[in-house]
Amino acid sequence: MKVIVVGAGILGASVARSLAMAGERVHLLDQWGPGTGTTATTFAWVNANRKLDPDYFRLNVAGMEEHAKLAHELGGPQAYFPTGSVHCADSRNESWLVSSVERLRSLDYPAHWVEREDAVRIAGDIRIPDSITAMAHFPNEGYVLPERLLSNLLADARRHGAEISVGEVVAVHDDPGGSRVVLAGGETRTADRVVLATGRWTDDLATRSGLDIPMMTDIRRGSPIVGLLGYVTSPRVDLRCVVHTPSLNLRPAAHGRTVVQALNLNSGVDPKAPLSADCEIARAIVQRFSRLMTERNPSPEIEPRVAIRSMPADGQTIAGYASERSRVYCLVTHSGITLAPLLGRLAAAEIVNDHTQDLLQAFRPTRFAGVRRSELNITRATRLGEQ
Numbered sequence: 001m002k003v004i005v006v007g008a009g010i011l012g013a014s015v016a017r018s019l020a021m022a023g024e025r026v027h028l029l030d031q032w033g034p035g036t037g038t039t040a041t042t043f044a045w046v047n048a049n050r051k052l053d054p055d056y057f058r059l060n061v062a063g064m065e066e067h068a069k070l071a072h073e074l075g076g077p078q079a080y081f082p083t084g085s086v087h088c089a090d091s092r093n094e095s096w097l098v099s100s101v102e103r104l105r106s107l108d109y110p111a112h113w114v115e116r117e118d119a120v121r122i123a124g125d126i127r128i129p130d131s132i133t134a135m136a137h138f139p140n141e142g143y144v145l146p147e148r149l150l151s152n153l154l155a156d157a158r159r160h161g162a163e164i165s166v167g168e169v170v171a172v173h174d175d176p177g178g179s180r181v182v183l184a185g186g187e188t189r190t191a192d193r194v195v196l197a198t199g200r201w202t203d204d205l206a207t208r209s210g211l212d213i214p215m216m217t218d219i220r221r222g223s224p225i226v227g228l229l230g231y232v233t234s235p236r237v238d239l240r241c242v243v244h245t246p247s248l249n250l251r252p253a254a255h256g257r258t259v260v261q262a263l264n265l266n267s268g269v270d271p272k273a274p275l276s277a278d279c280e281i282a283r284a285i286v287q288r289f290s291r292l293m294t295e296r297n298p299s300p301e302i303e304p305r306v307a308i309r310s311m312p313a314d315g316q317t318i319a320g321y322a323s324e325r326s327r328v329y330c331l332v333t334h335s336g337i338t339l340a341p342l343l344g345r346l347a348a349a350e351i352v353n354d355h356t357q358d359l360l361q362a363f364r365p366t367r368f369a370g371v372r373r374s375e376l377n378i379t380r381a382t383r384l385g386e387q
């Protein structure tokens, strides 16, 4: 079978690899090249921490387990770090953290209260402010280095025969005998199946192709899909896991960097305005970062990046054919770093063998059929620990 995968972010790369491993002829296309979408600007915390919907929680827990399995199979430099995470709450957030820990424990999701010294031992070189009143450790969580994971997945996909190239798809034709994609230059390519893994651009491409995949597309100041990440150069920081504090979330990154985000500053981010290390938000983030570090880490440099979420309109994963007779398989999600290896494998199994995957049943795109967009419930990932 010939499969065209449109979009070479973490989802497209994962499904392309799984399809190629199954022996299919795979062509992975990206308008600007691999890893140029949301996968380049993500906090990349692997977790099921605030996934309140039971099906979505189950999917994310399975996503966490899949990372561990994949790490054993996949070559290349280490990309997945099962380090756990530490959450620190102050008096304003404490009851929220307490209810989270209780809820997660009742679901057999490992969660422990820790003392200040334990938190520092687990998290590394951070100074926990005196205002912190409760600390929890989630030992099964972790993080990935997204550019490394992407590059390892692509290398493995190529090894299994996948062709990867640059090309913008302007429309997909979902014909009964097969599918066709039309490229920006007018060239047409045919395939037995097409996978749309086009992240935040999916709504637009789907509409142009006569399909209905509702996403949040409102990219403006104050929109829940607009975020900001700071890439802080801090070679002397010994951060050992994902850390959430009321002022800043932190995760280790490659090349002596730390990725940070201040969720409560997101609403001030204007996605159209140029960002510099000197802008107000970047300076506020550096200040918060410095307060959390020990004296050994003076004057960190920051590269701020606007980060746009790929968010289906109801906040949950979309995985499946656009309609019962369709040959276009849609794969779009927030929490795509946690979910990509799992979704890639399950989607490939559905495409190759027509094996319906139980974990994906609640996430079919057909759930939107007949629902007005204004009726959809939008989630907001703007609180401590919500990604």
Ligand SMILES: Cc1cc2nc3c(=O)[nH]c(=O)nc-3n(C[C@H](O)[C@H](O)[C@H](O)COP(=O)(O)OP(=O)(O)OC[C@H]3O[C@@H](n4cnc5c(N)ncnc54)[C@H](O)[C@@H]3O)c2cc1C
Binding pocket: 006, 007, 008, 009, 010, 011, 012, 029, 030, 031, 032, 033, 034, 035, 036, 037, 038, 039, 040, 041, 042, 043, 044, 045, 046, 047, 167, 168, 169, 170, 197, 198, 199, 200, 201, 202, 205, 227, 228, 229, 307, 308, 309, 310, 331, 332, 333, 334, 335, 336, 337, 338, 339, 387
């Ligand atoms: C601030 C922020 C924090 C996040 N934190 C986390 C987290 O902690 N944990 C977690 O699990 N997830 C997190 N996420 C979500 C996660 O990063 C995304 O879900 C994931 O990266 C999406 O990957 P993707 O492959 O679907 O999309 P993308 O990486 O955007 O890839 C889509 C690709 O499709 C290509 N494309 C689009 N249209 C076309 C076209 N017409 N023709 C050809 N190519 C096309 C684009 O160029 C792009 O490369 C976060 C996201 C943000 C923004």
